[in-house]
Amino acid sequence: MTNRRELLKLLALGGGAVYASGLVGRAAAAGTPAATAYEDFYFVQLSDTHWGFSGAPNPDAANTLRRAVASVNALAQQPEFIVFTGDLTHTTDDPVERRRRMAEFRDIVSALKVKQVRFMPGEHDASLDRGAAYKEFFGETHYAFDHKGVHFIAIDNVSDPGARIGDEQLAWMKADLAQRPAGSPIVVLTHRPLFDLEPKWDWATRDGAQAIDILLQHPQVTVFYGHIHQEHHRMTGHIAHHSAKSLIFPLPAPGSQPTRTPLPWDPAQPNRGLGFREVEAEPDTAQYKIRELGVVDA
Template sequence: MNDTPSFSRRGIIGLGLGLAAGAAARPLAAAPSIGAKRVLRFAHPTDIHVQPERKGAEGMAACFKHMMALDDKPALIITGGDLPMDTASTPEERSRLEWNLFTKVLRDEVPSSVPIHHTLGNHDIFGRDKKASKTTGSEPNYGRRWFLEQFGYQRTWRSFDQAGWHFIILDSIDLLPDGDEFVCRITGEQLDWLKSDLTRTPKDTPIVVFSHAPIMSVANYFDKDDEEWDTQSPDLKIAAKRMHVDCRDLDALFRSHGNVKLCLSGHLHLLDTCVYNGITYICDGAVSGAKWKGSKRQTAEGYGLIDLYADGTFQHQYMNYGWKASK
């Protein structure tokens, strides 16, 4: 096993990928100052896509074994969504097999003393594609209900406080009326809740936000495989299924609150960091790499490990857990 993080930085330094646009007086997020007190270490494994094929379940187990064998273990785990390989376009029996695999591996590898929270991914919405999944919509666990029941949640979005930080978990997936396709954005009841949750949070409490799809990501420009890349097209386009189309609204909302420090996501299976208006956005790779077929582009199988500090700063590392994809 390789314990060496392939990617590490302190707090966030602008680096080449940072978009340092906006108010000149607004500093890029600062690194923890010398003597800053670390208040929490948590892990952010995303896009696990567990399945029996290609040793996906063994891979998931290896990831959590690696995490729990660290000398300095995380005290909290927040998954980033897309937990089974796919339940959106997969019949019920096979979806159940994948969910059962997910809960079994988690139960076997993570002590019950470590709290775990889950973010909803697009592949966690059962029967979204009715034709492919052979669903009618009247199944008791149709749509988000399976995910909610699985974890005993009332809603797919929620928040909590821990170690002096406020954690907000969002549901990125806005299903279009036909229920199959989706757009990444926060609307309706969830948006009202988010606004009031931010208002309720004291201004001196730092905030970390989780969403399955990135609110902002430069890795989107590398999302397609090279052979799919249209070199003749002069436009760089980002699909509404790949990043939040409401990024401007969320940026404005976060700036108006003033204490959102870090936004973590998955979905792209790529690792990147953007800093925009003093907020750091990290797309945190994937536990499954390219769905258990090896690295996705240059991002190998791994998980995020984040240290939070009392002064509102943080450190992020991407931990490769040494997985070798099977043929």
């Protein structure tokens, strides 16, 4: 993907939002076989669409998801796959309404040009019924897959209403990662942060430290998550954690005010604070170049 790499370099020089995660040369240092040659690729992360939400602070909530789909479809180069990291729909106590929202969300995102789309639940999708409705529409809440030499593992830290991953899933995660060749690149997808970002705001996973302990045994790990409705970057040891913006409304910086009240809507800039990201993976050097993008205007 030489052309795309050059494009990102130009964006960086021109002031575009490009964030490089990882350490050059880490793959070799970690013991990746010298003969292994991974192919670069890129994917798109969207998060926290909250389909079914209405009212302040996004009076245009019925259109934001459709605009996001149009924005992704308008990319000059389409990604190899797309991942939604949770809160696909907005919570409701009514199980019939919950399923109606999931069906509508599914129908809207079916307009994406890229047909390799992976989903994960957020607590709005899964905590009230432990993921039962979500599974009917989107399948398992945790899973793993491989793409061009990178092992992706999706962790469910939302179906348990207590914000836990749980012993069974942690054991599955440990066993799955134990099968990976030493030093192979790993990307973790999850909804809540695995570390304690702001526990009083529910920005944490109660047994997330156990997951991080498992991940620290592997030298090349990067985590992409959602939930906090803003871009945020944090290191835990050698593991980089990157949160994504929301597609419904932005939330305040962690701990910056007493509560996590959504930031006010600006009619002059209706899409301010909303967006999605492109992630270019360079597995040979364990780098992930992140470019933040906004949704198109009406």
